[in-house]
Amino acid sequence: MHEYSIVTALIEQCETLGAENQAKAITRVEVKIGMLSGVEPALLSQAFETFKLDGICANAQFNMQIQPLVLQCHQCGQTSEQTERTIICSHCQSNNTQIIDGEDMMLMQLEMDT
Amino acid sequence: MCQDCGCSMTHDHHHDSLHTNPQLNDKKTLSVIHKILDKNDVEAQHNRDHFEKNGICAFNLMSSPGSGKTTLLEHLVDQTDMKYAVIEGDLETSRDADRLIAKGINAYQIQTGSACHLDAFMVHGALHHVELEPLDICFVENVGNLVCPASYDVGTHKNIVLLSIPEGDDKIEKYPVMFRRADLVLITKSDLQQHFDFSVESAKAQLAKLNPDVQVMSISVKEPQSLQPLVDWLATQQAGLKQQLAEQA
Ligand SMILES: Nc1nc2c(ncn2[C@@H]2O[C@H](COP(=O)(O)OP(=O)(O)OP(=O)(O)O)[C@@H](O)[C@H]2O)c(=O)[nH]1
Ligand SMILES: [Mg+2]
Ligand SMILES: [Zn+2]
Ligand SMILES: [Zn+2]
Ligand SMILES: [Zn+2]
Numbered sequence: 001m002h003e004y005s006i007v008t009a010l011i012e013q014c015e016t017l018g019a020e021n022q023a024k025a026i027t028r029v030e031v032k033i034g035m036l037s038g039v040e041p042a043l044l045s046q047a048f049e050t051f052k053l054d055g056i057c058a059n060a061q062f063n064m065q066i067q068p069l070v071l072q073c074h075q076c077g078q079t080s081e082q083t084e085r086t087i088i089c090s091h092c093q094s095n096n097t098q099i100i101d102g103e104d105m106m107l108m109q110l111e112m113d114t
Numbered sequence: 115m116c117q118d119c120g121c122s123m124t125h126d127h128h129h130d131s132l133h134t135n136p137q138l139n140d141k142k143t144l145s146v147i148h149k150i151l152d153k154n155d156v157e158a159q160h161n162r163d164h165f166e167k168n169g170i171c172a173f174n175l176m177s178s179p180g181s182g183k184t185t186l187l188e189h190l191v192d193q194t195d196m197k198y199a200v201i202e203g204d205l206e207t208s209r210d211a212d213r214l215i216a217k218g219i220n221a222y223q224i225q226t227g228s229a230c231h232l233d234a235f236m237v238h239g240a241l242h243h244v245e246l247e248p249l250d251i252c253f254v255e256n257v258g259n260l261v262c263p264a265s266y267d268v269g270t271h272k273n274i275v276l277l278s279i280p281e282g283d284d285k286i287e288k289y290p291v292m293f294r295r296a297d298l299v300l301i302t303k304s305d306l307q308q309h310f311d312f313s314v315e316s317a318k319a320q321l322a323k324l325n326p327d328v329q330v331m332s333i334s335v336k337e338p339q340s341l342q343p344l345v346d347w348l349a350t351q352q353a354g355l356k357q358q359l360a361e362q363a
Contacts, residue, residue, distance in 0.1 A: 001230060001262070002229075002230060002231050002261070002262035002265055002266070005229065005231075005233070006150055006151065006265070009150055009151055009152075009153060009154070010150050012153075013148055013150065013152070017144060017146060021142065021144060023142070027141065031150065036290065036291050036294055037265065037291070038261065038262075038264045038265040038291035038292075039265065085287075085290040085294075085323075085324060086323045086324065087323065087324060087325070087326065088323055095322065095323075095326040096326075103294075104149060105149065105150040105151065105265075106147055106148065106149055106150065107146050107147070107148045107149075107150055108145070108146065108147055109143060109144065109145050109146060110143070110144045110146060111141055111142070111143050111144075112141065112142045112143075112144060113140060113141060114140060114141075114142050
């Protein structure tokens, strides 16, 4: 259940950004969760609802965008989106690819009452 | 482009952009794009600096409980002249560190309590209890868990993931994030091969779909010569880091 530690880090970030922008409250938190980030979205959202209670995010809506894998192929030069956990290029079947999205957990956007 | 999508092509210093929503003029939308584990990553880099100042290549050992991490570290000392220390992570007890200390290996135990993984801050705390100067390499034995440790950079240079024969070759598909992040996969307890249906070939086929550059080795502590390729690999990583550091200097 490292989702709890991740939410703790996320809420800390929200607190800092809220204070920097003189927010009275944060009303919406948008995150992007990569398919291969190692985070279980349901657990993350449950952890957020548990931890947000007494802080700037108390009434915040939590929106997750699940990011499929995006591969850049070094063989055929094309990019492809994968909903399966594979790094094989769907255009040319090469494994000489780079994952350019889908491995990270990012805070994307905050909506604040100021 | 990276401002809009937050893909990994992005680089660090984004300026947060603020939009005031014209309909609701007391609401502000702030586009940020920060890695959620940003702070951990900064601390991890700090740990790497500690290692590198001492010319040490560090390895993060990860696997499910009981795959043979501590046993490997107990036996490795007989196979290599490289000096190493071990930072041990466990939920409870200092048994693993005690086992290593009994073999004359410098080990420091972190008890994580309820945390199912090590993070860079915990490893940093331990680093200041380990005499780094005389070391060539350093191991961090993570908490036995194939899920949570995969999300945390602890400030090591390479990830070694162990998978023991009795666990089954399907674990790669079931825990793709962990195996994706491995630089080396050790198939351990290979002396038990005859008793289990573990197929090394199908393990390799799964890895090829997820992590084609990874190295795979089969080892057993019952067959000390099986550790030789691992010893060579560790030495190669260490030499590679040293060269990289010399070029930067
Ligand atoms: N047959 C056989 N048994 C092994 C081998 N390596 C380890 N074991 C056994 O596997 C069991 C677990 O080994 P540990 O080294 O404690 O495993 P670990 O990964 O450190 O476990 P945690 O720290 O609890 O996650 C012990 O009983 C070891 O003796 C091996 O190569 N062959
Ligand atoms: Mg152990
Ligand atoms: Zn966990
Ligand atoms: Zn291609
Ligand atoms: Zn320090």
